[in-house]
Structures are given as C-alpha cells and as structure tokens.
Amino acid sequence: MSDRVAVVGAGEVPLRPLSPRQSYREMGFEAATRAYDDAGVTHQDIDSFVSVCEDFHEGTSITDEYTPDQLGAVLRPVHTVAGDGLQGVAAAVMLIRTGIADLVAVEAHCKTSNILAHEQVLTMALDPSYERLPGITPHFVAGMEMRRYLHETGAPEDAVAMVVVKNRRHALSNPVAAYGEVLSPDDVLASAAVCAPLREREISPPADGAVVLVLASEEAARRTPKPVWIRGVGWASDSPWLAARSWGQASYASLATQMAYQMAGIAKPDQEIRFAEVDDTYAYKELQHLEAAQLIPRADAARIVLEGGTRRGGRLPVNSSGGSLGMGYCFDATALYRTAAAVRQIRGEAGRAQVERAATTGTQRGLNQIEDCEL
C-alpha cells in the first residue's frame, strides 16, 4: 500500500471584509460543494472530516457540534482541530497514511466580521496573570517581534513596506482576494503607527470566508482528475513563555519546515522550491519566515524583497496569492486558502496569478509553510 497523499479538490468562497448575506454554514456548504465537485466526489465518498475552528472565534462553545451539516458529514466521523488550518491538513494526512481513510475533507471558515471586539479575543491569548498588560492592543507582541527582527538583521523598514506593496498588488490578480490595491512603499510608511515599528498597513486586514480541501490516498487520488501530491508536512509550536522566545527569528517555522523537508527529501530548499506561500499576518513575518524556511539566507530577505526577487515574476515568487495582506486574514482558514492557491499554481490553473514553472511535469514543489504559535 502506498503512503502517498494528494490534495484532490479545493473549493472556497471569495474572501470579503463583510458577508452579511450568508451564514457561516451557508458559506461552508458552498465551499464544500465546490471542493467535492473539483475532486469529482460526493459527500458520501468522503471517509472522514476535519474541521478547524475555535470557540472564541465562533461565539459558540463546543463548536465542533456545528461543523457536520455543511460538509455532508452528519453521523459520520468528524473531528475538530483548534489550531492552524495546516494542522487540519496534517491530521488528514495522518488519517490517510494510517489507512483509516481514503478520502478526507478539511474545512475552515471565518466570520471575523461577526466578532465585534476581536482584540478582546486576542488579548485572551495572553496569560491572564502576568501578560495581559492593561489597556494595550495585543498587536504589541508583533511590534516587539518586529523591532527585534529589524535589530538583528538590519533590515530597513522599506523592505517591510515592500512586502505589503507586493502582496496587495498580487491580490489584484486573485479573484478570491479581498484587498488588492496598488500602493507605493511611501503609502505604507505613511500609515499610522499601531505599535511602532509596526504600522497600520503592515497588519493584514480581516476577511470572512470558508474553504474546503479534499485529500486522498494514492489509490483514491488516481481516480480523481487533478491530484497534487503532498510531499511533506511539519509543524512545531513555540513556548507560551512569551518573554523567553527567540524574538528575532521564527524558530517554530524553522523546525516545522525542517520536518516537512525531511519527509519530502528536500536537501536544498532554496534551489528546489519553485514558489512559496508563507504566513504574512504581519508584513515583517514574511521576511522572517522566508529565512526560517531556508528559502533565503538569514538577513538577506530584505535585500531580495527590495530587488523584486519575491514578486510573481521573480526568482522565488512568494505569496503570489496576495498572502494575508492581500487576500485578508481569516484566522485558521488562512492557511487553507493559501494551500488552495498553491494547489491551483501547481495545476497551472492560477490564471492571472499563475507563477511560471510552478506547473511542470515531473517534480512539483510548492511550499506551504506551517507555522504556529504567534499572535
């Protein structure tokens, strides 16, 4: 029996700042319908379902109770992962590789517009006894991390601004992105200080959406029209002791990518990876994550970004989907939107967002980086 796993279907609804017409269930149904159609399967063909959601984001507790209907999973095996969307993908990979399931659907959705005080939810991520500093936006954690990153690497703030410019522009070519626009670095640098050095436009804006992926064993994938093989997955979490983190470097991301590269047999990521979708919840994180993933030598990300090396036409296209800065940040659904974008790249179906050489016969290598544990 083969232990290869493929993404065989992807479906999503367009990300939007508001989505008053549809409930999250209705959005999820639309995404699942598209994903199953894309894979050429029905809901009855799926053996197991994984939904990625968190109670505080939903405003209901025991949120896993609310996930089966919109996936066609009533009275079927379903479980919830309260973490990153990619941890849901990893769970599906394990279900398939252990032989428990041949077809697994992974779902995540986000109704950020329904949370009236999201910063309260973010604040509650901090330890209640010694980290919830009164009255400060929790983005301060990102402000401190960005300060240390700039300090250690000497990266200029222009490079951080350029990440925003690039991703917002990339988003213009992605029909599911919510925040495509043409900006100059000066527009970004002129935006207000939120937690300096972090500026307003360097924080990805929230968006509502729902996304479903279908994963398959090799045997099941062979019966579907467009399998994209997952060669490696990895994940790692930092410690909850905020003050003891390696603020300048994304240690968790380096460990997660090493785990994925090892599984995939990738020895030289900077030469073997053709394009990357990496977390850019905050603009500086894209630089930090590219270095952690060994796609760019340490402290070199700023220069390469400023030279245009990570644009869609550059040597290493990064976040050609628009990233979170351009698509919108949708909590745990973010990584699944990006995985769906990577799948379309590898299939050569990305339209105006298509990266050259992403879709070639033979080895197909995209990177969708798992990162965890950051605000």
Added chain:
Amino acid sequence: MDPRQAPPYVPLRGHPLTDDEFREREASTAWAPRLEYAWDAGIAISRFLEGLGQGAIYGVRCRRCGRTVTPPRAFCELDFKPMDEWVKLPETGTINTFSICYVTWDMKPLRVPQIPAVIEIDGTSPRVGFLHLVGGVRGRTVDQIRRQVRVGMPVRAVWKPPAKREGAITDILYFAPVRKRA
C-alpha cells in the same frame, strides 16, 4: 412484572450563591471578558426570523428526500443539496420530549419551573422539531406539571403581541397544551 415505584420527587434545597461564596480566599486572577458577537443569520434563518416577526412559522422542503424541516436551512444536511421550497407551517405541534427545570443557568433556584421541550411542528417530518418552552401550565411541582404535560401531547404557539415582536425565536412566548386541534 410490577413496575417499581420510584421515590417521589423532592424540591432542591439551598439559596443563590453570593459573590463572596464564589471567590476563594487564595490568590487568584480575575478577568471579565468583553466578548461580543453579531452573527449573520444567513439566507434561511433570516427568512425564518422575519416570518416569526409576522406571526408565521416557515419551513423548507427537500425536493430529494421529501423532508419538511423547521427551522429552515439553505441545504439538506442529509442529501447535501440546496433546500429552497418554502412552506408556511401551522402554529401547532407535538411535544417530543421535555424537562421540568428548577435551576437557572447561573445556579439560582426557580420556584416556578421552566419547561424546555422539543416541539415537532405539524406538517414537518418526524424528528425535526425545534427547541422551545412549554407554558400556560398551572402548578409548580413535578407531579402537578406532569399531570398536564406529556410526551406526544399537542401544543399551540402563544405569541408576543405583534408590536413587541422583533424577529427572534422569543417572538413565540411558549407552546401551550391544547385539548384538541383546531
């Protein structure tokens, strides 16, 4: 075989807990979350709530399995197909199950109990009722109420006055037992 007689129901004892009784004297950290949500009800539930505001209970019928359900949904969760054949349902139904509750959600004793129930609205398919309250029942004790409320009993919606309705499930105050159907 003789059914064993269960001992009679006795009322709960005790009194509402004070703040002091809640808090222990050891060092602790308190945090009052300010979590606020405004949920988009969506296509199906929006229309249901609008209907309640007008004194009507709406349902939808699945063209595939033929089930009629309320509260309505945009898709049949069993067939995974859109559900868009709307039907206006009667305001009568049947009690599937119920409980007689003597404690509030924040642990205060209730002398007059609340009676949450699953109501299967007439015209819907079996086992697709919704959760509501049974009211219009005299008495306080389990025995008094059980003489008036039974599984399988017909009930009818008692509505808020039209001017006070707001398009919410609480526009129906409760379902009251009926002796015979209209």
